[in-house]
Amino acid sequence: MIPHIDVFQDNGYTKEEMKMVWETQKIFADEEILVNPTAVRVPVLFGHSEAINIETKTKISAAEARKILSKANGVTVIDQREDGGYATPFLEATNHDDTFVSRIREDISHPNGLNLWVVADNIRKGAALNSIQIAEILLEDYL
Numbered sequence: 001m002i003p004h005i006d007v008f009q010d011n012g013y014t015k016e017e018m019k020m021v022w023e024t025q026k027i028f029a030d031e032e033i034l035v036n037p038t039a040v041r042v043p044v045l046f047g048h049s050e051a052i053n054i055e056t057k058t059k060i061s062a063a064e065a066r067k068i069l070s071k072a073n074g075v076t077v078i079d080q081r082e083d084g085g086y087a088t089p090f091l092e093a094t095n096h097d098d099t100f101v102s103r104i105r106e107d108i109s110h111p112n113g114l115n116l117w118v119v120a121d122n123i124r125k126g127a128a129l130n131s132i133q134i135a136e137i138l139l140e141d142y143l
Helices: 015-027 062-071 089-093 127-141
Strands: 048-055 075-077 099-106 113-120
Touching (some): 062 099, 089 099
Antiparallel strands (some): 048 113
């Protein structure tokens, strides 16, 4: 594994890591959202994988997060606390459009924190598919 994607910036983060910060802030239209990424290249055929830590204004339990995510369009939750009870980029995500969420748990270091493991097939689920899905929502709900 190589913890280096793109060129280093003056702040010590790489451009790829800063893109994660900027895109998150842009998506939520909130420049105060804090993101602390480390981008790592892992030699796999397909897939993006992220270990995500979020902090919410009010506490959301792991059970509540699991319920919310299970209802989200385009999300598949695979979250059993047993060997193999989580999604991997190769076995679950490859050749699927959904984003898979696993390892949903409350952060033991922050009272309003959650940790998630998220994988997706980056060849199928990316900017092009996202654009189509956004267009479909616009057509169905707003146009």
